[in-house]
Amino acid sequence: MKVVFVGDNHCHSITPEKRKDDYALASYEKFLECLNIARDRNADAIVFLGDIFHKMDSGSLMVNYLLKALKEDEDGFPWPFKKYVVIGNHDVSRRLEYLPKSSLGALVSCGFLEVQDVIEDLDIFCGHFTPELDEEIAAGYLVHKPYTICALHASIVNQKMMGHVVMFDDVQLATKTQMVICGHIHKPMEQVRADGPIFVNPGNVGRYAYSKDDYDREIKILLVDYEIGKINSYEYIKLKSAKPYDETFKLEEIIETKDKKIEQRGYVQTISSIDAKNILWIGDNIDHLKKVAEVKKIDDIILNTAIETVNEATEERLKKANK
Numbered sequence: 596m597k598v599v600f601v602g603d604n605h606c607h608s609i610t611p612e613k614r615k616d617d618y619a620l621a622s623y624e625k626f627l628e629c630l631n632i633a634r635d636r637n638a639d640a641i642v643f644l645g646d647i648f649h650k651m652d653s654g655s656l657m658v659n660y661l662l663k664a665l666k667e668d669e670d671g672f673p674w675p676f677k678k679y680v681v682i683g684n685h686d687v688s689r690r691l692e693y694l695p696k697s698s699l700g701a702l703v704s705c706g707f708l709e710v711q712d713v714i715e716d717l718d719i720f721c722g723h724f725t726p727e728l729d730e731e732i733a734a735g736y737l738v739h740k741p742y743t744i745c746a747l748h749a750s751i752v753n754q755k756m757m758g759h760v761v762m763f764d765d766v767q768l769a770t771k772t773q774m775v776i777c778g779h780i781h782k783p784m785e786q787v788r789a790d791g792p793i794f795v796n797p798g799n800v801g802r803y804a805y806s807k808d809d810y811d812r813e814i815k816i817l818l819v820d821y822e823i824g825k826i827n828s829y830e831y832i833k834l835k836s837a838k839p840y841d842e843t844f845k846l847e848e849i850i851e852t853k854d855k856k857i858e859q860r861g862y863v864q865t866i867s868s869i870d871a872k873n874i875l876w877i878g879d880n881i882d883h884l885k886k887v888a889e890v891k892k893i894d895d896i897i898l899n900t901a902i903e904t905v906n907e908a909t910e911e912r913l914k915k916a917n918k
C-alpha cells in the first residue's frame with residue numbers, strides 16, 4: 596500500500612498582511628500539486644493531517660478553489676485514489692461538532708474528502724483534534740488503537756519544546772503500530788525509536804504567518820510504502836509550487852518592524868536606567884526623550900510612558916528633598 600500524507604495547509608481566502616503573493620491561489624496550487632503527486636506515484640490514498648483551512652470559515656474563494664482541485668484533475672479525470680482528512684483545531688475552531696458549519700464541512704459533505712476514525716483497508720487510525728487528545732495520548736490512549744499507522748493532529752515531538760507537548764519517547768503504542776504521523780506542530784520532525792516505531796511530522800505546507808525557521812525550509816509531503824504491520828519505506832517529496840520565502844513574504848517590511856522593536860527595547864532600557872537623583876532640570880530631560888523618540892521613530896505610547904516615568908521619578912525626588 597502507498598499513502599501520501601500532507602501537513603497543515605492553512606488555506607484561506609484572505610492574503611495575510613505580511614505576504615506579497617495571492618495567498619488563496621498559492622494555497623490552491625500547493626493543494627493541487629499534492630493530489631497530482633498522489634496520482635503520479637500511484638498512491639492508494641492521500642491523508643491530510645489537519646488544518647486544511649486556516650479558519651473555520653475560510654471564505655468562499657478558498658472553498659471553491661479546493662472543490663475545483665478535489666473534484667477532478669486538470670484533464671477532467673476523477674482522482675484514482677481515496678482522499679481522507681484528519682480534522683485539525685483550525686478547521687473547526689477546536690470543536691469537532693462545528694464541522695457541519697465549517698469550510699472543511701463543505702468538502703466533506705459533498706464527498707470530496709472523507710472523515711473516518713479508522714480507515715480499515717489501509718489500517719490507519721485517524722486521531723482528529725480534540726482539546727483532550729494530547730493528554731489522552733500521554734495517558735496511553737494509542738495502546739488501544741492497534742493499527743499499522745496512526746495519523747494524528749496532535750502535539751507529539753522528538754525534542755523538548757515550549758508549550759504542552761508529548762515526547763514521542765513517552766508515547767505508548769499498540770505493538771502493531773509501526774508509524775505515527777502528525778500534523779499540528781508546524782515543524783518537520785522525524786524519530787526512529789529504539790523499540791522500532793517511527794515518528795514523522797512532514798511539516799506544515801501552508802505558511803500563513805512568518806517564521807524565521809521557515810526561511811530556508813523546503814516544503815515537503817510524505818509518501819509511505821507499507822503493508823499491514825510493516826513499513827517498507829518512506830520518502831519526502833518537495834512541493835515545486837511552494838515559492839521561496841523572498842517571493843512570498845514582505846521580508847524588508849518584516850525586518851524593518853523587527854529592527855524597530857529592537858530599537859524601542861534599547862530606548863526603554865535607556866529610560867529605565869536614568870538615575871532620577873541626578874536629574875537637575877526635568878524640562879531638558881523630557882525634551883531630550885522627545886528628540887530621541889523622533890529620530891528613532893519610537894511609538895507615542897512608549898514615549899508617553901517614558902515621560903511619565905521621568906515625571907514620577909522627579910516628583911518622588913522632590914518629595915524626599917522637601918522632607
Ligand SMILES: [Mn+2]
Nearest residue numbers: 603646685779
Ligand atoms: Mn496548524
